[in-house]
Amino acid sequence: MLSMLHKLRRDYAADYIACVFDAKGKTFRDDLYPAYKEHRPPMPDDLRCQIEPLHALIRAEGWPLVIIDGVEADDVIGTLVLHAAQRGIHSIVSTGDKDMAQLVNDQVTLVNTMSEETLDEAGVTAKFGVPPERIIDYLTLIGDTVDNVPGVAKVGPKTAVKWLTEYGTLDKLMAHADEIKGVVGDNLRAARDWLPQARALLTIKMDVALPFDFDDLVLKPRDTDALRALFERYEFRTWLNELDAAATVQPDAPEQDCSGDHRCHYESILSEATLDAWIAKLEAAPAFALDTETTSLNAMQAELVGISFAIHHGEAAYLPLAHHYAGAPEQLGRVAALARLKPLLENPEPRIIGQHLKYDRHIFANYGITLRGVVDDTLLQSYVLEAHQSHELGNLASRHLGLATISYDDVTGKGASRIGFEQVELSRASEYAAEDADVTLRVRDALAPQLAASDKLDFVYRQIELPVAEILFRMERTGVLLDRNLLAVQSGELGKKMLELEQRAFQEAGQPFNLGSPKQIGDILFTQKGLPVVKKTPGGAPSTDEETLALLALDHPIARAILDYRGMAKLKSTYTDKLPQMVHPVTGRLHTSYSQATAVTGRLSSAEPNLQNIPARTAEGRRIREAFIAPPGHVLVSADYSQIELRIMAHLSDDAGLLKAFAEDRDIHTATAAEVFGVPLDEVSNDQRRMAKVINFGLIYGMSAFGLASQLNLERAAAQAYIDRYFARYPGVADYMQRTREAARSQGYVETVFGRRLYLPEINAKNPQRRQGAERAAINAPMQGTAADLIKLAMIAVQGWLDDEKLESRLLLQVHDELILEVPEHELDRVRAELPGHMCNVAALKVPLRVGVGAGSNWEAAH
Secondary structure: OOOHHHHHHHOOOOOOOOOOOOOOOOEHHHOOOOOOOOOOOOOOOOHHHHHHHHHHHHHHHOOOOOOOOOHHHHHHHHHHHHHHHOOOEEEEEOOOHHHHHHHOOOEEEEEEOOEEEEEEEHHHHHHHHOHHHHHHHHHHHOOOOOEEEOOOOOOOOOHHHHHHHHHHHHHHHHHHHHHHOHHHHHHHHHHHOOHHHHHHHOOOOOOOOOOOOHHHOOOOOOOOHHHHHHHOOOOHHHHHHHHHHHHOOOOOOOOOOOOOOEEEEEEEEEOOHHHHHHHHHHHOOEEEEEEEEEEEOOOOOOEEEEEEEEEEOEEEEEEOOOOOOOOOOOOOHHHHHHHHHHHHHHHOOEEEEEHHHHHHHHHHHHHOOOOOOOEEHHHHHHHHHOOOOOOOHHHHHHOOOOOOOOHHHHHHHHHHHHOOOOOOOOHHHHHHHHHHHHHHHHHHHHHHHHHHHHHHHHHHHHHHHHHHHHHHHHHHHOOEEHHHHHHHHHHHHHHHHHHHHHHHHHHHHOOOOOOHHHHHHHHHHHHOOOOOOOOOOOOOOOOOHHHHHHOOOOHHHHHHHHHHHHHHHHHHHHHHOOHHHHHHHOOOOOOOEEEOOOOOOOOOEEEEOOOOOOOOOOHHHHHHHHOOOOOOOEEEEEEEEOHHHHHHHHHHHHHHHHHHHHHHOOHHHHHHHHHHHHOOHHHHHHHHHHHHHHHHHHOOOOOHHHHHHHHOOOOOHHHHHHHHHHHHOHHHHHHHHHHHHHHHHOOOEOOOOOEEEEEOOOOOOHHHHHHHHHHHHHHHHHHHHHHHHHHHHHHHHHHHHHHHHHOEEEEEEOOOOEEEEEEEEHHHHHHHHHHHHHHHHOOOOOOOOOOEEEEEEEOOOOO
């Protein structure tokens, strides 16, 4: 529960906050219906004894704790939601209780932190089949067995939804109860007298007398002394370490007497004299934090609105440059101010600290400034220390400093009413922006000792992540050339194929229907065609997702047509139609954005557009890669690590058989087939090699016998026999897997070859599915994470080589285990010859690394 509260604090910036518990004793519902909840077993003793310390922890965390006699927690929450709505405040209710869906409206959203489910009005309707205002009627009809509130006998969700869809409300349904035929109609009429009482029991009370003022529900400062004592007593070691780290203060950051306000000395820079004074402070400081405020998240096209700086904890300033609103004070000119700051920002001495400085590099580059001298990036510090956590600055401040910060939404608003930062009133903008720089400095000082305490983590941060951030900036800045005419042709061809597939689906169905509607597809497949239901959605409807259609497509042409149509539609909308629209109007190139701090394994992710998910297994997907082209006089070069994760498995497992196969440069899938099927290498059939490939890759992803049987279309016993034979031939792999599971269970994380930590929060979960999923991740994460580290080290090595040799070749893209370069034709032979060596020599594993290199006029031709 504490983890859930921490997650809510990280994910949602709230002006008011409360944690509500049921009170002991009876409620008004027990008086209405003595049998209410009488079937519920008493709270287990092991849980009961946790309540009191949990209350103490919640209070120490700064949450207002609310318990009101005579009503349930639901009623208190309903009342608070109503109070909030009357003040125009949107409410987030964290719950997994279906009864709470009756509270949802345009100002109330439900969030389930366990399942990651979020329910707004549309979400409630999709999940239950009725809108929020009908949830009480719905619950009244089906009853609540947990609370021992009977509904109408034999009436379940489907019947309730059907009736409410047809009649609108419970009252209208009862007015027409005599029209309902059969046993279910008899049951409805028999419940006529009971249903009003059931509805009263299930309706959340929203007029509870609150023994406090609503304005008291604000987040209070954490009581760190109380938390430390509680964390020590109950052995919350990770949180205890976070508290200790947050208490660490750098010697060069003197304490400020701020009377408890961390925003103790913030100012706006509105004159040349003030700017000169701050430049002098920044030049004298051993290090300083900076942050930019802009007009857009698109760094290549954003305009600079202002810059903030911090030199000590609590001492920060904001330099506004482009705030435009009625009554805005006069500000320093952007061009002149940046000219004054350029020598400071381009000084290579490592003193600059920031949060996600790759973005700021782009902003300054837009104005001809090359940001140098980066010493720390708090986004990357957090990512290396705790990849599984949120790295947003407000969450870092809350988690490591115990500070509640001003959010971007606080100053710009949300939704349709949001304003640009350039329109934010200057005093508010200064407070927000200066705080960002101040908090960045404080977070850096809290995280730096944790990184320095581990040589491995410090290596990952300083020798991998920080250098890669600068390379990614350069790659993003360069962009890739796109053949828009070719994409237009492909878009037309895809549209034509979609029409053909649509007609084929109509023919199989015997009628036209909307291939973009899961509901209509479900009706055609399962109601009219009678196809087997493979799985259901959370709302209970038969699923029509891609996995389901792929299984049905093996035997049913209509499912194949729908699946292929979806694939074509996705390619068309995501790539052939959209990519040309994303070409930069000035550079004429496509500029993706890479995130270093998204995947917990260390892999990079690409967005706006995502160039890592272009399907390479279909002819249509490969054709899209043909549109990524080299300019005249150049070629694209692709360099791809060969079977990198299997090589890492050999290194980690130290299995003699795998090491030998790679040392002798055998085809690993053929070698595995020879071992598993007991045949000589030269007698392995294509089918046996294919099966061995599935086994090799399946096992490193923790695939079970059931999964392998599905992949190979075998009996489960046969699949298990293959797995047993594989482990008998490669015992080191089985030993590695067992050791890795045990290490993960004992320490909560696994490591890559280079020491990156990959945390597994569910590794000791009581839920077997979650625990087994974490165990599978534990086996694969060191391989996937090490592969991510290797490609990043390769990027560093290759970029260093290009710079040292002053080559004109440029890194363009990174896609999983592949690097794509734009190479002048006169450098092609040299790049082909030397590039593999630079990539293979970044690490000395127990098996040799191999890199395949190809070149061509476009990305696909380079493969």
